[in-house]
Amino acid sequence: MILQAVLALLEKEVSFKKRITNIHSTNGDQNEPWFMRMNPNGTVPVLKDGDKIVCESDDIIDYIDRHYHSGFTLVPDKFSDAGKEVARLRDVFNNVQYEIITFGVIRNPELSVTGPKIPVSPAAMKKRIEMMLTSQTAYIKSMSERHPDLRDSYRAKLEAKTSRIQKTTDVDQIREAMKKCKVVFDDVEQLLGNLKKKYGIPDVWLVGPRFTAADVTFTILLHRLELLGLESRYFPQDKRPHIHDYYQRLLERKSLQEVLKEEKRIMVIMMSTMLKRKLPYVAAVVAIGVAIGAAFFTMKH
């Protein structure tokens, strides 16, 4: 998830340059040879720091935490109790099937409580998924033929992407992903309650009084569920008061406020680009681009 990396960069108060691309267009940066040479998985986000390239959100967060000592320590020593708990929780949150839930709920809005706040119609989402399975895959295939040195990476990407996207069209899999996500919320609710008792303070984070990488990952999950109009199912004040209160505290954090502002800025930029090109499904491209987004970061020294 791109926003995790952005949030971590903001929490660490490091400066960076960003390059934003629309991963849902046929030839988004992530499918281009220069990008595949940086990240053979062809996924975002990617961080470039001098000659060093880091792919995968978690690795990016670990890298900036290790190399930049401003802000909070997000990843405690992996042998400490806190470090082990951060790793455990990141694993739990990374196993939530974001893509299936996001695409699935937009396409089947009856699965949402208040309706997705992303202005994409189910029909536009259906077309978008079809486009991904047709023109995007055709583009990746053509690139694999034109760039023999990258053929294996393109082929692996094609396989992974097709199977991921196909899963988003199966309502049973969507419901299953949502059910599993609920179990995560039951566990976190209990965890926060226990931590409040243990530390005797009301404003605990997931591993204690300090904000860590586990909170970064959970923040973005909460934000995504809110965008999908699922907050009253997953963290309503009456049933999951600890998570509800945790999210209110998150919303007061400067880093998350910046991320939300950035999300809006990207929406405006993408909207005007799409309008200029007179592309169809403007709302779908813009909104999904924002929600799922895409970015490549370069550190400023």
Ligand SMILES: N[C@@H](CCC(=O)N[C@@H](CS)C(=O)NCC(=O)O)C(=O)O
């Ligand atoms: N585990 C990876 C997942 C990366 C990933 O799947 N990124 C998606 C966007 S959330 C992507 O780049 N999709 C574009 C594509 O597959 O063409 C990470 O956390 O960095």
